[in-house]
Structures are given as C-alpha cells and as structure tokens.
C-alpha cells in the first residue's frame with residue numbers, strides 16, 4: 001500500500017550568484033492520512049524548503065512528491081499553507097481574507113449562502129468570528145495567525161502545511177493556539193505537516209517528529225514516533241515520564257547537531 | 265469633554281453669569297489654537313511676501329505692477345468670473361473650466377493606460393528590462409516637444425492638447441505602478457499561487473490593491489505634469505483656456521491679468537494635487 005503523502009528522494013540545489021548551493025539531499029518521508037508530522041531542526045537547515053516543495057512553491061531538483069499517487073508539480077489549495085508571518089492581505093477584512101479562499105476554492109461546489117456559512121464556520125472554529133469585520137492591522141499577532149489557519153482549513157486541503165505558525169507569538173498565546181490546533185486536527189482528521197523549532201510544541205502535537213541534520217545537503221536524520229494517548233493536556237503531561245522521555249530525545253538530538261557556526 | 269458638570273452646576277454657572285471661568289483651556293480654545301498654528305505661519309509668510317513685492321514695485325520704472333495695482337486692474341475679472349461675450353472673451357471661470365476639461369480627459373486616459381501598462385510591465389522581468397530605458401528617455405521629453413507631432417497626427421487643436429497631456433503624464437504612472445507590482449511581497453504571491461488565482465484575478469485582487477500607494481504616487485506626479493502641460497499647450501493652440509488667456513494678456517500687455525491668471529493656475533494645480541492625495545487616502549482605507 002502506498003502512502004497518502006510521499007516525499008521520494010528529494011534533493012534541491014539553488015543557483016545563487018555565489019555559485020550553486022545544495023540545500024537538501026535524499027529526503028525521504030511517507031505520511032499517512034490524518035497523521036500529524038512535525039519537522040524540527042536548526043535554523044537554516046532546509047525545513048521551509050521541504051515545506052515549499054510539498055506546497056509546490058519550489059521545484060525539487062531531483063526526486064518528487066506524490067499526494068494520493070499524483071505528482072505534485074505546482075501549488076494548489078489541496079496543500080494549504082499557513083505562513084510564519086500570517087500573510088493576510090491587509091486591505092481585506094478578516095472575513096474577506098477567508099472569503100477570498102472560499103470563493104475561489106468552493107465556487108463550483110457551494111452556493112453563495114453555503115459559502116458564507118462555511119466562512120463563518122471556519123472563523124468560529126478558530127474563535128475569530130467576533131472580529132470578522134476587522135482589518136489584519138487591527139488585531140493581534142495571535143489573532144492573525146488564527147485567521148491564517150481558518151483560511152487554510154476553509155480550503156479543505158488534503159494536507160495542511162504550517163511553517164513555524166506560532167514562532168512569532170508570546171508563550172501564552174502560543175500555548176492557546178497549539179491547544180486549538182490540536183483539538184481541531186483531532187476533530188477534523190487533517191493530515192498536517194508543521195515546521196517548528198519548539199521542542200514542547202513538537203512533542204505535544206505530533207504523531208511523529210522528523211528531525212533534520214544541518215545543511216548544506218541537509219536530510220532527515222531521525223524520526224521519532226510519539227506514542228502519547230489523546231486528548232493530550234499540557235499540564236498533565238508536564239510530569240508524564242513518557243512525555244519527558246520524548247522531550248529529552250529531541251533535545252538530545254538538537255544538541256548533538258549544533259550548527260557548525262555555533263560550535264566555532 | 266474634559267470636565268464633568270452636573271445640572272445644578274450649570275444652573276449655578278448660568279446664574280453667576282459673567283464670573284470668569286477656570287483657567288484651564290477649554291476644547292474650543294484648543295481647537296482654535298490648532299487651526300491658528302496651521303494657518304497663521306503661511307498667512308504671515310504671504311503678507312511679508314506681498315509687502316516686499318509692493319515695496320519693490322512702487323518705483324516708477326518697475327517692470328511688474330505691485331499687488332495693489334494688480335488688484336485694482338483685475339477687480340472686474342475677479343468679481344465676475346462668469347461673463348461670456350462670445351469667442352474667447354470669457355470670464356476666468358470659463359477659461360479654467362475649459363483647461364480642466366482637457367486635463368480631465370487626457371489625465372483619465374493616461375491613468376487607465378498607465379496603470380494597466382504598469383501592471384503588465386511590472387509583472388514581467390523581461391518587459392521591464394526591455395521597456396524601462398525607453399520610458400526613462402521618453403519621460404524627459406518636455407510637454408511642448410510633443411505638440412508638433414500631435415498636431416500633425418490629429419490635425420485639430422483639442423485632441424492634440426489632450427494627447428499632449430496624456431503623453432506627458434503617462435510615464436510616471438506607468439513607472440510607479442510597475443515598481444509597485446514588482447514590490448508585491450512574496451507572501452501575497454504565494455497566497456495567490458496556492459489559491460491558483462488566474463492572471464486576471466491576481467491583477468484585480470492582489471496586484472491592484474497591493475500597489476495602490478505606488479499608483480497614487482504616479483498619479484500625483486502625473487496630475488502635476490498634466491496641469492503644466494495644458495497651460496503651455498494652450499498658449500500655442502489658442503481657443504478658450506487659461507493658457508490662451510495668459511498668452512492673450514501678454515499680447516495686449518496686460519501684466520496684471522497675467523499675474524492674476526498665474527495665481528489661479530497655481531491654486532488649481534495645488535487643488536488637483538490635494539484631490540489626488542485625498543482620493544488616494546480614501547482608496548487605501
């Protein structure tokens with residue numbers, strides 16, 4: 001049986017002004033439907049590059065990505081992306097930002113009323129329906145990221161791609177959003193690939209944690225399966241030996257793979 | 265309101281009528297002070313300038329009439345801008361309005377063409393490389409240099425004048441719009457790519473709103489150039505228009521009328537500039 005999402009022997013070489021740069025080398029990963037995968041690694045190792053290849057925003061130099069046995073060669077709403085800096089359009093209201101996606105993706109399958117209901121449903125899902133008429137400039141960073149998630153969920157993607165979605169947020173807001181994301185993902189059964197540099201975030205949310213070696217020619221060094229029962233509650237898990245074991249495992253990996261520039 | 269007043273206090277205050285109020289400045293005086301701070305300095309500047317001019321031109325052999333003489337000479341023109349004796353013997357309102365109509369047509373044309381062309385050029389690296397140097401050269405051609413070509417092509421005064429406005433003002437609109445499109449953040453392009461927006465949808469929903477500030481910079485430069493161009497062009501093509509009015513006054517040695525017309529030209533140009541700024545602020549929300 002073939003995997004739902006499969007990254008097959010992906011490598012990428014960037015042509016830059018200073019010559020060519022080998023960013024990724026022999027990256028292989030199979031993701032099942034409904035699985036939550038985190039990718040963790042030091043800054044600059046190539047996490048965003050992998051995500052962008054899966055999104056179709058970048059083309060792999062070698063190898064390829066298969067989603068439901070179809071080659072991924074261009075971006076599309078079946079692989080919705082939540083970008084680190086929210087990327088909401090500042091001239092549109094919260095509602096209209098989600099509507100832009102819904103009206104485009106569901107124009108054939110949903111009537112006008114159904115689309116409106118669907119927009120509101122997704123805003124409620126991230127608890128942002130109260131601010132639907134606000135502009136992105138009028139809401140906090142955490143709220144923007146919620147709207148970004150609502151916009152992505154509203155596309156009903158086969159895979160939800162998140163690039164350090166909570167990286168720029170304060171710890172408390174981040175914890176809230178992690179809980180929301182986990183709860184929504186459990187309920188809807190989305191397949192998720194999330195980039196993070198936060199160990200707790202990775203262990204709390206993931207079914208598997210993909211740990212990357214440092215670049216150049218970065219690749220997947222280790223994959224950790226997280227066998228923690230759901231629902232996962234952060235307060236209870238704080239004293240859980242299994243949780244702390246996973247946490248230590250990831251920390252040890254990151255520590256053992258400190259980037260050369262730090263060691264020097 | 266900064267103070268809380270109960271009904272009884274108001275009553276007391278009314279009864280004790282002319283008693284002086286507490287010394288804290290009220291909202292009203294604050295507003296007046298604010299308006300004064302904005303209007304007073306330019307007003308004082310103007311008075312000093314007019315005073316110097318008056319002094320400098322009081323002597324017998326002065327080449328320019330002093331402001332007092334300008335005012336006396338043009339009193340009728342100022343007070344009755346709406347007279348119409350047929351032909352080109354009309355009030356200043358009609359001259360200005362004729363010029364503004366030409367600007368409206370020429371500038372609308374250059375706004376539409378400039379924004380569309382700028383969008384297309386900004387999207388394509390190749391088009392930008394190919395056309396940018398040509399535009400950079402063409403935009404330095406002075407308005408009047410286009411007039412002979414324009415007259416040869418259209419063989420009529422009015423369309424030629426409108427064409428001159430168009431060709432003078434279109435370059436900054438194209439160039440600024442193109443820069444705006446090139447500066448659309450990669451994030452917005454990624455959103456468009458993930459949603460698979462068509463080129464037309466990308467243009468209408470992303471490129472256009474994202475480059476509004478740049479477009480309005482271009483429009484602002486463009487409207488200024490339009491106004492420069494029309495006044496100059498009208499001097500040559502004749503007919504009704506503020507440019508022709510100035511030329512006509514020069515031929516009749518009516519210095520005061522020229523000066524009055526220049527004041528109007530300046531004020532209208534300023535108003536046009538403000539108009540574009542205000543619209544730009546409205547559009548970008």
Ligand SMILES: Nc1ncnc2c1ncn2[C@@H]1O[C@H](COP(=O)(O)OP(=O)(O)O)[C@@H](O)[C@H]1O
Nearest residue numbers: 014016021023042043044045046047048049050
């Ligand atoms: N378009 C590009 N051209 C050249 N080099 C790039 C490009 N995109 C990324 N890189 C390089 O590839 C490496 C991985 O980048 P990235 O995937 O953004 O890292 P991460 O997301 O893990 O921090 C970095 O060294 C970066 O400089």
Ligand SMILES: [Mg+2]
Nearest residue numbers: 047048049163
């Ligand atoms: Mg990154």
